[in-house]
Amino acid sequence: MEIFHIVNAVRQKLSQYDALQVSEILNDKPISQDELSEIESHISFKFPDSLRHLFINHSSSLRFSWDDDGKRFFGEDCRYGGLNLISPIQIKNLFEDMREMVEETKAELSEEYDEGKQALVDDWSFWIPIVLFHNGDAFCIDTRTGNIVFLEHDVMDGGPNLHGIVLAQNIDDLISKWSIVGFVDIYDWTEGVNDDGINIESPVFSKLVPLFV
Template sequence: MTEFNWDNFIEELKKFQKGIENIGGHSRETIIEAPAKEEEILEVEKKLGYTLPKDFRDVLLNYSSHFEYFWSTYRDEEEEQIEFPEKFCSIFAGDLHWGLKFLLDFEESRQGWVDVCYPDYNNEYDKVWHNKLAFYEVGNGDYFAIELEKENYGKIVYLSHDGGDAHGHYIADNFKDLLNNWSKVGAVGGDDWQWEVFYTEGKGIDSECENAKEWREYIFSKI
């Protein structure tokens, strides 16, 4: 499995929240629930009909069964937004969540999109919605999901419901790889047009790209 350091992951996220708060944004208290029990995971797997991909399963079992992290660039109820440098002007929030309790609902929703809108497996666009495990809801109808087909099993893929350019893009090699890289850019998004400035073809969300380095330098200079 991919190497993963929970303490480093949490520290990266905290630094972004502090930087955002110091320039007038706000954040919510991060929710970190206890790890899941094996029997809880087995119960969900039984309902899904398959075993969860190992990196995702390991995080649920050994780190947290339910996690919610958030920050926003909006200052107040009038929604006056903090102004970032131009290349980062599309970014307005950091939003990372997962949860064992979310999975069945997210999967029901994904399957609903398949049944009603994207039923044709032989259609290139529709196919992306098939054989996935949705674990993250963007909020606009899009999802982050884990690939379940053999060729790219375990990779993290973006599902767009409205023809977005990032539809079908693989954004991480696995769940831990996503957490490692996404945390280092403050978990911006999840709308694709927020994180695409950090996307590198063949790598996904790339925490070592030049834009990511500039973004960290800008935010961390505010701490």
């Protein structure tokens, strides 16, 4: 099933749960194939087919959110979620910022080694942000592997914590697994993944999964 329809189906299921606060899906007009190709050339990365189809045929971005309003229906760790799949233009701009940060941090590392800064330099040049969270964290495509990885926006300050944790094998795997847990946003993703990425059988999701399966 296409990304657009999967997200819409999840949103509809969540909205049937009267106790939840669920926003409408917000989107932007599709991008032309020429515009998308120009952005891909600029960042030296071709988006996966499913994302290209979404951007060209449905919407250049997808956003919705949900919140249990403090009720803890799905447990202490599954209180809110949603999806902020950013547009190709946003992706390009954010990736440019990340590359600038890498160059600035390289200069700092030449004077003094720091584990967090080294992690940023080693990875951010290869990570394409696709899902952005309010605090600046992101889910990214690692161009070296195709895996979806967790970007900590402050890794250079506190050192690696969730930095680089694998959420899925690729974008289609991410949407497939993450949709089964309602695009929930949990604080510590180490509790919700295994070696293959998001683990829908993890105890942290036990009260949420039945809503979608």
